Amino acid sequence: MRRRLTVAAAQMSGLMALTLLKLGDPAARNWWRTGRAAAAAAEDRATMSWMYAQEAYQLYYGGDLHGAVELAVRARQLSGGLPCVGPALAAPLEARSHARLGRREETARALREGGAALERLDSELRTGSAFGYSESQLRFHSGNAWTHLGETGRARAEQARALELYPLDDHTDRAFIGLDQAMCYSIDGDPVAAAAHATAIIVSLPEEHRSALIIYQARELAARVPDARSLPEGKLLREVLALPAGEG
Template sequence: MDETFAQALRRCRGDLSQRAVARLAAVGKGHVGDLESGRRRPSLAVATALDRALGAGGTLVDLATTPAGASAVERAAALHKGLDKHLATGVMSEAGIADWEYTVDRHGRATRYRPEEELLLDLVDDFAVLQRHLGYCHAPDVRRRLSVVGARFCGLIALTLLKAGEPAARHWWRTGRRFATAAADRADASDADGRAILSWIYAQEAYQLYYGGDLHGAVDLANHARHLASGIPCAGPALAASLQARAHAALQQPDETAAALAAAQAALDRLDPAERAASAYGYSASQLHFHAGNAWTHLRDVRRAGEEHKRALELYPPTEYTDRALVQLDQAVCLATDGDTAAAAAHAVTVLSALPTEHRSALILYRARALAATVPATRQKLPEVRELHEMLALPGGEA
């Protein structure tokens, strides 16, 4: 039978009195008595103090974190948590920092093909471990690099929540900005990492305002992102300029839209190949064609939009579920703009049906519902429109 904490404490105490043990561990005598009788569960701090006072070699700490009768999986989890805490107190080596930088970059690439809910779990787990490292003192350069990693994690969590339609994303943008600002404050004049990640966060946050309907706010925030990274070849200005183009188009401002698309192209041309990778942290030609197509769709320029849609779908890989689906829904909007409501609804149904269930994010459904909402009342009874309503679980799905 597994030994309980109370039993182990009595055994380790041996001939010592409870008062003596309490004095050695700097806890109250009554506290020791309650622990031995099982009336109270030990905190980790108290268990650690008693373990050291009695020379228990970690036995009391183990029993405090993993109760008797715990499964092997629970014991392994408790052991791992303890090891993480132990490792976090050590000096962060160059290899350790590089590993964290690789980890967050890997998550950035995973945004292009992993479902939001699945990715979010891994992001939160990894960030919880990073948080332990952030709680200790580090050399300035190490602290700066860890702050950049922290900003990237926050940005990814916010972006994932945004795609899932969760308003809590806005809190993570704010925290990400604080990490990025800390990194920028610690950087010397030649180091642009802090400003680059801060620009990226502001650009991504502008998308939340855009999808929330605050088009003017989105343009303003994106402009700030571009200003922050002035002179730095990074993804932030490209993301920001393309977002401005989409917002200007939604506001029916064609001249401003064209100027923003030109700025996005110029920013893309300045990027190194590594910055054009398929990642949340990069910006690629496929994204620019997608964003340009969306802008021309808003402006009802079906010919230009169609050219951009075609090129985007040629460049995106099949695993790029979210962006491909959004491009295809823009194609449906263009069909509706041309007056072919039935074809538009049928195309939207085909897009949603082909999309794996786990990839039907709130963002994609939002775009599909926006399309459905534009169907005139006189065409609501078309079979294709009714099928789209049924798929989206909207009123009007029934005959």
């Protein structure tokens, strides 16, 4: 009973950390530490693996790509080969980090390992909940990785499949996928379409779902589409994001 309560405490700490992460609150780090300590006390490898995998996202969105890779690898090691969510969650995050660092071979390898880890999960764990991982998420994360590598053909295929799988009321991940689609337009040399698509994504998103992470990614996109700054579509995107016209 005590072990189950300790595992539950670790999971609750992880949920609190995830909530703060989505709000852009750095206090999430404190909850990761609390959760890791509880999982270690329970000697629960699956929970420890999950905790490190989720914390890797904190580093990823904070720009510490090398740190994100390190935690993702640690998450997979801690699983000890168990068919648990940690490795399935960690490998695609590792791939996205490698992609942003321009490491194509490492990206492809991590995506393959993520797919294999997903296949090993029991059906009840193949879900988009905080304690599961689904094919829709894998497709989203794969598309994001290929986008960062500039391989828009692969990226678009993954994005299309992800949108087929995600329910329409999953506003957050669908918005992230839409912003990746906008980035693909930019990479393919169409800044007008990139800015217009990103604007449409943000405007169509219910206000309560416009999280700090989504706005951050949209602003990052706006900064990376300099050719659109002088165009109406680019100016409108910056207005929607409450950015000064010349900021980037």
